[in-house]
Amino acid sequence: MNIMTEKSLEDAVNAEMNRPNEPIKMRGDQVTVHYGDKQALFGVNLDVRQNQVTALIGPSGCGKSTFLRCLNRMNDTIDSARVGGKITLDNEDIYDPKIDVVELRARVGMVFQKPNPFPKSIYENVAYGPRIHGLAKNKAELDEIVEKSLQKAALWNEAKDRLNEPGTGLSGGQQQRLCIARAIAVAPEVILMDEPCSALDPIATAKVEELIDELRENYTIVIVTHSMQQAARVSQRTAMFHLGYLVEEGPTDKMFTNPDDKRTQDYITGRFG
């Protein structure tokens, strides 16, 4: 009886950890990107599964950030960028002319490499998204959204007494959690993170990583990282990019223990990159 319970518990934990059969949230199909004459991505096919953390790894300039920025059409803001192939969100083509990019970015939020709080108060930083999308009918609702977002971003306890102080006055790690709270406040389905910890110290990094793991409960997360350990710690699936090609993709534990491709093996053991 006891053994049975433990076994089932273990299975449940394993299932929770890996969840290999979660539905596909976003799908990239033969995605190519050109910056002017230079091609940065070559026919990438990659699925992002719901309520999982997908890590994109690879040496600098391999196209992982470029792919990430395709997922909420941030590449549109670069004049010379052209995106080819097909990317879907819940089976809808996000590059379809009928899709409104503003709505898309509300559903697919983004956290950047360097914490970039607006030069406004902490409260206003979080309230920014809900305000522009009209998510709150009145001040009380807005207050609630701000509080919940800050709680989910594990910043509420540190920030609740200084909501009216400028967001730029927080420490680097707190700023990054503020940016995550800001993204959460819009109630996105997917959160894209572009090396969110690269500008943070180890303690702040640990906090953000812990947060990412918690956020998986409610959101689908795609994270670009240069840290192998971070990819191993926070992600369920890992995709390895090299020179604009997707080398290999699979469950994180398999990628780090038994990769199919030699380049992945070399990269994760630090032989290049």
Added chain:
Amino acid sequence: MSFLLVFAIVLAIGLIAFVIGRQRARAQDDGTVKPHSRAHYHGWWAFLTGVIPAVLFLAAWDIGASAYLNSHIHAALPADIADGTVAHEDLAAGLVKSLASGMRRLDSQTLAALPQTFAELRPMLAAKGVALAPDTQDYMIPIAADANRVSDRLDMIVAVVSIGLALLGSVYGLSRITPRGRARNHVEKVMLWSLLGASTLAILTTIGIVLSMLFQTIAFFEKIPLTNFFFGTVWDPRFAAAGSGGAEGQFGLIPLLAGTLYIAFVALLVAVPIGLMSAVYMSEYAAPKVRAVVKPALELLAGIPTIVYGIFALVTLGPFLRDISAALAGGTPFIQAQSILTAGLVMGVMLIPVVSSLSDDIITAVPRAMRDGSLGLGATRSETIKRVILPAALPGIVGAILLTASRAIGETMIVVLAAGVAANLTLNPFEAMTTITVKIVNQLTGDLEFNTPQTLVAFALGITLFALTLVMNIVALYIVRKYREQYE
């Protein structure tokens, strides 16, 4: 020997010292000791030790010599002239000097047998193309001849001493060349001091300008009380009647200040929204190709001389506004051709490129991360501009507007032509008002006796304007600097 020739010889000595010094430093480098400075530094140091003392001496001597010559001439003038007023004595000395410089053109034979009277001398000089004032006196001829001899002697001394200094200095510099000599540091130090000298000169000039205005202003306030000027509401300086001292005029600053600020305000009302919006367009929306055309075109506006804007206001816009208002009101125009509106509009157009260029730089300086952050949350471009970029750039933009405002307050030519000269105190923008700058121009043009309050008031006005724009610039720079710190 002329000043330029001495200078050229000194330079030539320096250059020779440079070549020898470099050569010497190279010859000394036998590979046993690592030289401290490269050979050309030793050369330059030898050049500088030769040239700097000689040039400093030349400059100092030149100032001293002309003062000495001046006092020499004054001393030689007969006593009955010296008893006269300072003006007469200066005039006589001036005549002697021009006579002396004229006599330099004569050949040595004529000079040896110099005629005793000016009547004889004058045609000889005229033949050489030198025209002299007819009231040059006979007694001035020997003084002038003497002055020329003294000046020749002085020139000889300066030539010998400078060239001697250059030679000595160069030899000293050359003798000090050793492999471990720190020529590079010496040369760098001279560089530093000369750069410091250049910037000090700019500051000293500013101080000189302020002081020159200050003394005249003090002279003005000795005649007119401060309260009359600063709190007077009537500007009516009258004319300085002979013997009256001119103190009965009224010199109220208020109507001029009001006009200045009013016109500047109207100009900012035009320039700030248009300039700001064009800056936003150029920095956020314009494709690189459009920007490459529009930005220089806008900056072309800044290159138009303000007098041209003034002419435009005077002959085109002013009459146009008057005619329009006449048509609207059915006969009698309610907008005068010269009015606050005309001056303000034209000045506003002139200031558009100032606002747009400054704001464009400031908006572009807002980090890309801010834009990405906002766009990544699903904000539109205009929402991003309105809610993130403009607030972030606001302190800088306020600074830019203050800088623009001080331009508007100091602007002269447009208001001289377009605002009118009547010192009214009115709130109606269709009427003429006048500004501080216009009145400065008015008070200083024409045949005026210099030490009357009517003229001196221009300096009081000038220093007021200076103080006003200085304060605005300081505030603007303070704000701009504070803003800059935010992103570092």
